[in-house]
Amino acid sequence: MKKTIICLLTLLSSSVTFAQQRIESITVKGNTGENQEIQLPEGMLSETDSLYLDWVSKHYITPTGNCTMGKANPYVSDSVYITRLQRIPAIIEMPYNDIVRKFIDMYAVRLRNKVSFMLSANNFYMPIIEEALDLYNLPLELRYLPVIESALNPMATSRQGAVGLWQFMLRTGKAYGLEVNSLIDERRDPLKSTRAAARYLKDLYEIYHDWNLVLAAYNCGPGTINKAIRRAGGATDFWSIYNFLPKETRGYVPAFIAANYIMTYYCEHDISPMAMQMPEGSDTVHIYKTLNLNQIAEVCDINIDQLRALNPKYRKDIIPETGSAHALHLPNDKMSCFLANEDSIFNYKPQIYNKRRSTVTVTTPKSAVRYHKIRRGETLGGIAAKYHVSVKQLRQWNGIKGNNIRIGRTIRVQ
Numbered sequence: 001m002k003k004t005i006i007c008l009l010t011l012l013s014s015s016v017t018f019a020q021q022r023i024e025s026i027t028v029k030g031n032t033g034e035n036q037e038i039q040l041p042e043g044m045l046s047e048t049d050s051l052y053l054d055w056v057s058k059h060y061i062t063p064t065g066n067c068t069m070g071k072a073n074p075y076v077s078d079s080v081y082i083t084r085l086q087r088i089p090a091i092i093e094m095p096y097n098d099i100v101r102k103f104i105d106m107y108a109v110r111l112r113n114k115v116s117f118m119l120s121a122n123n124f125y126m127p128i129i130e131e132a133l134d135l136y137n138l139p140l141e142l143r144y145l146p147v148i149e150s151a152l153n154p155m156a157t158s159r160q161g162a163v164g165l166w167q168f169m170l171r172t173g174k175a176y177g178l179e180v181n182s183l184i185d186e187r188r189d190p191l192k193s194t195r196a197a198a199r200y201l202k203d204l205y206e207i208y209h210d211w212n213l214v215l216a217a218y219n220c221g222p223g224t225i226n227k228a229i230r231r232a233g234g235a236t237d238f239w240s241i242y243n244f245l246p247k248e249t250r251g252y253v254p255a256f257i258a259a260n261y262i263m264t265y266y267c268e269h270d271i272s273p274m275a276m277q278m279p280e281g282s283d284t285v286h287i288y289k290t291l292n293l294n295q296i297a298e299v300c301d302i303n304i305d306q307l308r309a310l311n312p313k314y315r316k317d318i319i320p321e322t323g324s325a326h327a328l329h330l331p332n333d334k335m336s337c338f339l340a341n342e343d344s345i346f347n348y349k350p351q352i353y354n355k356r357r358s359t360v361t362v363t364t365p366k367s368a369v370r371y372h373k374i375r376r377g378e379t380l381g382g383i384a385a386k387y388h389v390s391v392k393q394l395r396q397w398n399g400i401k402g403n404n405i406r407i408g409r410t411i412r413v414q
Helices: 002-011 046-057 078-087 098-110 112-135 140-150 170-175 190-208 211-220 222-231 238-244 252-264 293-300 304-310 332-340 342-346 380-386 391-398
Strands: 025-029 035-039 282-287 326-331 371-373 410-412
Touching: 078 098, 078 252, 098 112, 098 252, 112 140, 112 190, 112 252, 140 252, 170 190, 190 211, 190 222, 211 222, 211 238, 211 252, 222 238, 282 332, 293 304, 293 326, 293 332, 293 342, 304 326, 326 332, 332 342, 380 391, 391 410
Parallel strands: none
Antiparallel strands: 025 035, 282 326, 371 410
C-alpha cells in the first residue's frame, strides 16, 4: 500500500501548491548569521485584501466582533510566545524561534485586517473542515492550513492555477476525485475539496510519519522533500532539512505555526473578528436538470452573490444536466420557496438563462442558389447528373416541359 501511495504522490510531484507563484518574501538570519530570504505562502499575499474590501462593500461583513479591535499590536515577549504555543492542544509540534516570530508578527501587524476577516470566515467553514479531519482521524490543528493556503477564500486562484480553500492544482484535484470542467470546479467546493485534502494529507503521513514533513510535502511535493532528506544525510526532521528546502517551503511550517497561534490568541493582539452576514443555516437539494443560479435568485428573491457564495463550484452560475445529481445549497429560509416554485424556477426566462440548443436546423441561404448556362450538346439529364439533382427538380425550378432546352439559356440547378 505504501509503495502505491509513493508512486501516486511522485506522479503528483507538482503537489497542491508547488507551482504557485510567490511574489513576496521576508528576510531572516540563518544559523551562521547570514540573511536568508523566505517567500510567503499564497494566503499571506496582499492580493487577498481585495477580497476583504469586496465583502465589506457588499455588506457581507461588518467590522464588529467579540474583542476590542486596536490599531497597534501589543508587545509580546519570546517567553510568552513559547508558553502560548505550548498551551495549544495539538499533536503537531509547534516550536518557537525567530522565524516563527517573524510570521506571527506579520499576521499581528501587517495583516491585522485580513486576520479579522479570516476569523469571520473561519466560523463559516470550520465545521466543514473539522468534520472532515475528524472523519479521517487527522489532527484538528490542520484546520488552519487553509489560512496560509487561501486565506479561507474558496474562490482563491494562484497565478499558476491552484484553486480553492486548499489550493489544489488541476491534476492533483482530479487524482483525488474532484470534478473539474468548464462549468464545475469542485476544488472550490468547501466540502468536497476538504475531504480530498484530508485524504491527500493522510497519504502523505503514510510516507513520512511526521506532520511537519507532511506540511512541507503538501507545499512543495514529496519528490522535493525526499531530495532534501538525501542532501541532509537522511535527516527526517523539518528543521534539520530546512536549509535544503525551496524558499517557499522554508516559510511554510513557520507560517502554519503562526496561523495556529494568531487564530487562537487573536484577542491578546487586539484583533476583533468581523461578523459575517451569511445565512445562519443552509440546506441542500439535488438538481438533475440544467438550472441557472439567477433563475433561483430572481424567483425566490435571493441575493445572487450570497447564492454564489453558497455554491462556489459553479463557475458560470450554471448547474448542468449531466445524468447525475448536483448539489444546490440554499439558505434555510429560502428552501420552501424553491420547493413550492420548482417548475416555475426551471421555466423562468428560458430565452435568457437557457439558450443552449439541443438540435438545430440548417437553412440554405439564397446565396446558395446556383445557375448553369446551357452549352451545345448538353442534355437535361446530363446537367442533372453534373449537379447531383434530378431531372424532375430541374423542370420544377425552371418551368421546363419535356426535355427541350435552348443553347445559351441560364437555368437554376440548385
